[in-house]
Amino acid sequence: AQSVTQLGSHVSVSEGALVLLRCNYSSSVPPYLFWYVQYPNQGLQLLLKYTTGATLVKGINGFEAEFKKSETSFHLTKPSAHMSDAAEYFCAVSGMNSGGYQKVTFGTGTKLQVIP
Amino acid sequence: DTEVTQTPKHLVMGMTNKKSLKCEQHMGHRAMYWYKQKAKKPPELMFVYSYEKLSINESVPSRFSPECPNSSLLNLHLHALQPEDSALYLCASSQDLGSKTAGYTFGSGTRLTVV
Numbered sequence: 001a002q003s004v005t006q007l008g009s010h011v012s013v014s015e016g017a018l019v020l021l022r023c024n025y026s027s028s029v030p031p032y033l034f035w036y037v038q039y040p041n042q043g044l045q046l047l048l049k050y051t052t053g054a055t056l057v058k059g060i061n062g063f064e065a066e067f068k069k070s071e072t073s074f075h076l077t078k079p080s081a082h083m084s085d086a087a088e089y090f091c092a093v094s095g096m097n098s099g100g101y102q103k104v105t106f107g108t109g110t111k112l113q114v115i116p
Numbered sequence: 117d118t119e120v121t122q123t124p125k126h127l128v129m130g131m132t133n134k135k136s137l138k139c140e141q142h143m144g145h146r147a148m149y150w151y152k153q154k155a156k157k158p159p160e161l162m163f164v165y166s167y168e169k170l171s172i173n174e175s176v177p178s179r180f181s182p183e184c185p186n187s188s189l190l191n192l193h194l195h196a197l198q199p200e201d202s203a204l205y206l207c208a209s210s211q212d213l214g215s216k217t218a219g220y221t222f223g224s225g226t227r228l229t230v231v
Contacts, residue, residue: 032217034219036222041204041224041225041227042224042225043120043122043206043208043222043223043224043225044159044206044208044220044222045222046219046220046221049217049219051217090158090159094217102213102214102215103161104161104220106158106159107158108157108158109156109157109158
């Protein structure tokens with residue numbers, strides 16, 4: 001069974017500073033990994049995804065993530081935080097579950113606070 | 117159209133009421149999902165429809181009843197809910213159930229309060 005662990009339920013950064021949100025995964029097969037963002041009282045929006053190929057993945061709003069198999073990590077970064085980046089971020093992994101179907105498993109989320 | 121539309125955005129209902137949540141997508145996606153999200157928690161899968169047939173029920177109580185009238189619509193019928201069912205209910209869709217890589221498109225959710 002696959003799972004993801006997000007380190008840090010809350011992260012605070014200053015506006016203009018580097019954003020780093022951590023995600024480690026566990027999967028017995030090559031994983032398909034995703035980052036979603038959720039603004040208050042909204043649904044989840046896909047930021048980026050890793051499937052195969054290039055390990056550095058670029059997404060929307062200036063975010064990117066690097067798949068590191070040796071570290072089983074898929075950390076999300078952005079060079080310069082903007083106030084509008086304040087939101088909840090979920091790492092997710094897609095894989096076949098014991099019931100024989102593809103299932104997306106979400107991490108517990110990291111709330112990003114951007115300080116002016 | 118690349119959106120999933122959910123109505124209503126907010127719903128307050130009593131424990132004896134019957135209400136329905138609606139979800140609509142016009143992206144040609146053949147898998148549709150209902151998720152429940154409690155405050156400060158990740159979404160939890162409730163139901164999955166694939167090609168308009170119920171494929172997965174994650175042991176959800178019978179007071180929640182899903183329905184997929186056609187490939188674009190997904191409903192969630194609510195009856196005799198409990199206050200602990202108060203949550204954000206999210207609808208999502210994907211190309212199909214077997215697609216591992218496409219990711220989901222989520223609606224904005226219905227904020228449900230049971231009083």
